[in-house]
Amino acid sequence: xxxRGSVLxxxxxxxxxxxxxxxxADLRVVYGILVNGQAAPEEGRPVVETAGGVxxxxxxxxxxxxxxxxRETSYLDYGTxxxxxxxxxxxxxxxxVETAFAALTPLTPTDExxxxxxxxxxxxxxxxxxxxxxxxxxxGDGERGTPTTNLVAPQGLVLRIVRNGNYEIVAQSIEPATxxxxxxxxxxxxxxxxxxxxxxxxxxxxxxxPVFEGETINFGAEIPPPAADDPAAARSPVTRHAGGxxxxxxxxxxxxxxxxxxxxxxxxYSRGDAYDRTGSVFVVPAARDGDRTTFLDALRRGVEVLxxxxxxxxxxxxxxxxxxxxxxxxxxxxxxxxxxxxxxxDQVTVRGIAWEDSAVYRADVTELAPLLRGDAWIGVFIxxxxxxxxxxxxxxxxxxNRREAADGPAPERFALPLFNTCNVLExxxxxxxxxxxxxxLTVDFEVPDGARDxxxxxxxxxxxxxxxxxxxxxxxxxxxxxGRTAAxxxxxxxxxxxxxxxxxxxxxxxxxxxxxxFSRSGWCPGAAVSAVPVPLPGLTPGRHTVRxxxxxxxxxxxxxxxxxxxxxxxxxx
Numbered sequence: 001x002x003x004r005g006s007v008l009x010x011x012x013x014x015x016x017x018x019x020x021x022x023x024x025a026d027l028r029v030v031y032g033i034l035v036n037g038q039a040a041p042e043e044g045r046p047v048v049e050t051a052g053g054v055x056x057x058x059x060x061x062x063x064x065x066x067x068x069x070x071r072e073t074s075y076l077d078y079g080t081x082x083x084x085x086x087x088x089x090x091x092x093x094x095x096x097v098e099t100a101f102a103a104l105t106p107l108t109p110t111d112e113x114x115x116x117x118x119x120x121x122x123x124x125x126x127x128x129x130x131x132x133x134x135x136x137x138x139x140g141d142g143e144r145g146t147p148t149t150n151l152v153a154p155q156g157l158v159l160r161i162v163r164n165g166n167y168e169i170v171a172q173s174i175e176p177a178t179x180x181x182x183x184x185x186x187x188x189x190x191x192x193x194x195x196x197x198x199x200x201x202x203x204x205x206x207x208x209x210p211v212f213e214g215e216t217i218n219f220g221a222e223i224p225p226p227a228a229d230d231p232a233a234a235r236s237p238v239t240r241h242a243g244g245x246x247x248x249x250x251x252x253x254x255x256x257x258x259x260x261x262x263x264x265x266x267x268x269y270s271r272g273d274a275y276d277r278t279g280s281v282f283v284v285p286a287a288r289d290g291d292r293t294t295f296l297d298a299l300r301r302g303v304e305v306l307x308x309x310x311x312x313x314x315x316x317x318x319x320x321x322x323x324x325x326x327x328x329x330x331x332x333x334x335x336x337x338x339x340x341x342x343x344x345x346d347q348v349t350v351r352g353i354a355w356e357d358s359a360v361y362r363a364d365v366t367e368l369a370p371l372l373r374g375d376a377w378i379g380v381f382i383x384x385x386x387x388x389x390x391x392x393x394x395x396x397x398x399x400x401n402r403r404e405a406a407d408g409p410a411p412e413r414f415a416l417p418l419f420n421t422c423n424v425l426e427x428x429x430x431x432x433x434x435x436x437x438x439x440x441l442t443v444d445f446e447v448p449d450g451a452r453d454x455x456x457x458x459x460x461x462x463x464x465x466x467x468x469x470x471x472x473x474x475x476x477x478x479x480x481x482x483g484r485t486a487a488x489x490x491x492x493x494x495x496x497x498x499x500x501x502x503x504x505x506x507x508x509x510x511x512x513x514x515x516x517x518f519s520r521s522g523w524c525p526g527a528a529v530s531a532v533p534v535p536l537p538g539l540t541p542g543r544h545t546v547r548x549x550x551x552x553x554x555x556x557x558x559x560x561x562x563x564x565x566x567x568x569x570x571x572x573x
Contacts, residue, residue: 026051026177029157031147034168044403046147046169051182053078055145061404069403070204074149075184083149085197086188089204094189097197101152107135116159117174119143124153136160207254207398212238212247216271217382218389219427220244241299242428244389248284248299248379253396255373258410260398262366264332266380269342269358272388274505276516276525278463278564280422281333281394283368284377292325296377303430312438317431321419321443328420329379330371331566333363334459337382337390338526339516340505348504355504361528365396367457367570370415372396381424411572414451418443418546422564432464432562440480440549441565447541450573456534456546457568460491462521462561470553470561471520477565479534480547487534491522502526536569 027050033043041062049056057074065071068090075084083104086096107124114121114136121136128150137146137153146158147169159171192200215238239248254260266281284295298306298319306319307326319328338359345355365372382390419441421433435441447454460477462470479487496517500506503516503525516525523529546567553561 025143026182027143027145027157028175028177028179029145029147029159029171030173031169032172034170036166042402042404045172048145048147049177049179049182050143050145051177053144054182054184056182057145057147057149063404063407066400066402066405068204070201072201076144076146076149076152077184078144078154081154083152084184084188085149085194086185087197087201087204089200091204094187095192095197095200096188096190097192097194098188099149099194101154104150104152107151107153117171119157119159119174121159122156126151131163132165134160134162136162205400205403207257207260209251209253209396209398211249211251211378211394211396212380213393214391215247215380215393216244216389216391217247217380217384218244218271218273218387219385220387220389239299242381242425245383245427246299246379246381246424247392248377250375250377253373253376254398257373257398257400258369258413259401259406260366260369261364261401262369262372263397263399264363264365265395265397266333266335266361267358267393268335268337268361268382269391270337270340270344270388270505271391272343273337273384273386273390274340274344275337275384276339276503277337277382277384277390278422278461279335279337279380279382280331280424281335281380282329282331282378282420282424283371284329284379285327285371285417286376288327290325291327294327295319295329298425299379303425303428309435311435313434315431315434317421317433317435318425319430320421320433320435321441322417322445327417328566329424330368330415330417330568331420331422331459332365332368332372332378333361334422334461334523334529334564334566335359335361336461336523336525336527336529338499338502338506341502341526343388344505350504350508353501356501359502359526363528363531367413367455368415368568370413379424381422381426383423383426385427413570413572414448416445416448416569418445418456418567418569419548420566421562422566432560433564434552434560434562436548436550436552436563440547442545442547443567444543444545445569446543447539447569448573449541451539451541451571452573454536454539454569454571456486456536457570458487458532458534458565459529459567460489460532460563460565461523461529462491462550462563464559465553465561466556466559468553468556469559470563472518473521473553475521475550475553475563477563478549480549481536481539482544486536487532489532491532492519493522493524493527494519496520496524496527499524499526 029048031046044059044061055076071088081101112123137156137158143157161169303318309317423430506514506516
């Protein structure tokens, strides 16, 4: 080979990496996130690090990661055309999803160009689940990478992504890489598909506390709870009360998740009971200094130990209001069971309807966080006289509101139980909520010092009677604080037909309606009951009075109307 030929070969070898599209230099690209044109540091900042044809993508939080946060990293190999999303979870396991470039949504180039951080970029577009995406990237200059592995420009470096015109990931700096070289991990852990990966990563953020699992609530034998001073009570077994219609357990809840969203989820199905029944998930407030009685005492010894309210109707109502030395149980979630879901699925066929397996009820109970930390007694009630009854599983899930470590203490919350006429001990003789026939429900209470942003968390449902009973007749619920009306509302559900697939044992009538379809006073068979927030902006620390007034319907033969109302004052201080 001549000297001239040797020079040409050497020149060709020198140019080969650039011509083939390999990275011209190892880079570190830092991106920022904008929402509606404003910086969003809480989203973190994506960082892309390149080394030849291998790219590592990570997200750096504005502050340090909170304890137990899953650590996610993505990799791209431009040589093999593959991406990996991998996560180290808080339990020490790792999971990874692998995707080929060819499986990603393709980008369509446009004629628009722009200069970003001194680099010429072309705009390409795509659509993902009705989201319009713009991707601005270089072309064939040897630099390659992307801040998100589902949007890849195979021959360029992505420097800006715009979703629906209001969410942007924009490169803020490009520097030579100075850290550890980028290499693919030696082990990927569990290789899973994308849905499984997302579920495991999301689940790693969540602290889940199973309270009950497949427990029966029926009319059967009672099992009393252990003594309060029993050392084993912190891990107590499930106990049953009021003829077996109430189950109770002491559980250990997270102590240090004050900035979490708390979701209560109950799964329920019939084990023999065919009817719609009132259900309640409740927590027993811890005894305060000076309390003579707790609701736990009534579960152990009967309703006779509860303080009473004498109604003008001549009836005695046990444990329905807070006093200076007693607090009623606090409802986390109220629900009404459907007509016989699962147990009667095979016994009833209705054309065009496939019955559901279970009813699932969920509620955001974050406002009650002060009652849901440390040791707590939690129970579930379903009123029934059936030997088969119902099966329930209850889980509390704590979802952190921040990915990074908190930069200061969370605001202190308080939750003050005020009243609860839902007769959890119905089958042990606790009176129904009929006090409204001749009186309003009245409670005196003390707002703590420093309280602000006070809200009454109000749950209400009307029951009973027959065709003209309060179950089927809209009634105004008036809430008065210190004699002034704070709210007037009519609890009413007109969407009950949406729950037909949960109600196999519901009666079907001549006109095509089903019993479960009828509109009702704040509830539907198979649905959770939403708590109503009643803001009390003028409420100041000190002594106050709250009254609830409802025009109760007249009895129809042996049938009577009743209202289950519960209220908790929540706020910050």
